[in-house]
Amino acid sequence: MKTTETIIMITYLVFCIVLGLLSQRRISSSNQGIDDYYAAGRNIGTGMNSLAMLAALGSGGSFMAIVGTTWNLGLPFLAWMVVGSCVGFPIASILVAKPLRSSKKITVSEFINDRYQGSNFFKVAIPIIIIIGSSMYLMSQMKAGGLMTSYVTGLEYKWGLIIISFVFIFYVSMGGMLAVTWTNILQGFLLTILTIILVVGGIINLPISWPEFLVNASNVNPSLGVAGATVPIAGYIGAFVTWATAVCVTPHLIMRVFTASNIRSAKLSLNISMLFFAVLMISTILVMVPYIPTLGEDILKNNPSDMWMLFIAEGFFGKILMGIIAAGVLAAVMSSTDALLLAISSSVAYDLYKGVFKPEANRSQILKVSLISTWVIGLFIMILTLNPPTFLIVLYTAAVGLMVSSFFGPVVLGIWWKRANNLGASIGLLSGSISFMILFLFFELPYNSEILISLPISLLSMLIVSSLSKRPSEEVISRLESYH
Template identity: 30%
Template structure:
């Protein structure tokens, strides 16, 4: 136990040290603090982007979901992420990067107007805040389960560390930390998969898993086909809607680099999720009575030497922090770069911009830590809420803004607000699955945006025709 504690402490200290190393770069100006001076290469970026997405919702949450709902459910979920990333790689990454925005929401002003940017910033803050809760929760569970310390201490420690290195090193430290964190996650999960296959043949694991849960491999999952497909759709659309994904594109050196970064992240995640399934089957086969499905991963660590287990416990903390840092930067940027500039009518001056960003990051991080002290439900369900909010608000205005010239500001504003509202209502009103709110919001957003944009386009044509006739 002492060895595990030492390793965890060393990992946390290393993350703070990364922030210390990049403090001077981050202090130069707002562009360095928020988007790493657009200097990120694809190799570093691919790992960082994969790490940002493969958070505790994947590391622990997917294993917990497979345990609760069946392995096939995990397949649907993981396939959705891969397809979503592939679509973003081909159709969105290079076009989005070409706008050169300093924040995700700034794109919406460049393409539409300030009103759309303002609404986008508000939704970004809400969605990122909810996402941070899920990551902190997963990391604190890890510390609580393995080290035997109170949950609230885990929340405070993890929160203090990721806030510290983000505040010091900004986006520069976030990229490097996320890259290292993905290596830790990938190595740990691949090693655990090899160990469990060596401990128990694959055939024996699958047979025992079927005995424990007869529907474990059923394509419909234990909750039915609608439950599984709705999760698949949500994950696909979520990968195409997430501000923290586009943050990585903004870090990239060029449009081509952004596309390569996304392609590499897709490849890395494909391998990671495949290995995850092996571990999931072993957990179902050998631990049929878990009180908390999200903690199944830690039961496999008993097969490892103590020092190795300590490294893999640190990998769970890495999964939590790899997403929280990017989300904290997104939320901070939404306040300092978007909301402030719209309300004040000007940007922060160069001599205070980094200082203000750091103060805002601390405030958001502290509030998130305080809220997480009262833990929510399954990590996957908390993640689903954040995904749904982003899908309902962002997907349609983003995609149509990039690919449909007739998309108008009024249409985008109505689509963003309407999609977000329907998604929120879907979280309150009983639904067949918890994953349907985002897709319903996106459908609403699409209908509103197309109708209003077409109306605006026709009015413009009519106005132009009238002007021409009058001039004649």
């Protein structure tokens, strides 16, 4: 066991649990419990929301696995993915930030239902897709959390996973979006500072000049910088498209728009997050990846590539700083995990339970169902993650691809095209989700390229069906205009 690192990590986890309990106390005494639980009271300022958005996007894949994944899948693949993520923030600020914040809704599902007059199909289909997609994404984050806990405690992966999963589930179920926001602000700050520390440590410890060091790494791994060497070009384009469109519709990211204090703050938060994310990711890749050949064959063969960055950092820092870095990497994992758990529980409790099965449900009933669903789904995903996926980044990008293929047309066309109607949006959502899952499960396509087929199918289906079917009512069009 790494005693110092373990103590620091436990201290951080206890702090997060205390935040969850404090949030629960505030929500219990609040007259606006639902807004506090799912939208953090809609009063998060620009700076704090920017850090929270950065933390929500910055996951175990982004800040822990990106170094090893770059080595295995190549710099061009990760470059397209990171650039797509950066492009996604300004696209979301232009296309959806103002209408979504103006709508005063709490979830993506609620917004779509309001835009298309509460279709029973949407009330059931949207939460199911969110639960499936977010669960796929959540598996990758729980794996990262299990690996990190195993790294610092010396326990087997399965016990590390169980311990950290219980912590995640507990504090999210207690405090909802308020707890998630408070911890995400801390996590965003930690991610920024610790990434800077890692990059500076890498620069200080360079054995030779950086250009020579990078060339040496390329000689050891000739496919590192060659486009198409590890992943076909279609995979690059698919990864770019997935993340360029993700911020517009992915529930755990777009929920941060609903928490913003106003429209201007929502837009600024998206763009500030983009700048920070770009700098952190690019600098981490360029500085840390060349160190991989220095780890030695034993470490590279006997440890998952998602952990290689930790072993590189061990060569730079002592136990105390490594403990802080471990807490920071865990913060990256937690920042996505908690938001995903909340997105899943809101789909079950708010969208399915209240929206379909019991519209008259009161605040306490909704929160109770949310708490139960957080535990049931969280534990179920934990069990699935006992046999983890190979690459964290590939799995969670596929999860995002499913949600984009399903929701991008209904949300974005629904905001900007008055002719979009219930039938067209239903066909668009159905065709996008089904085609993506068929391609993902039954066809041997390049990583993350399914969206290049499923998203056009969804958009074309919605455009054609909406154009040929009944125009939306004046009431719907008037509501749409009010969003702008």
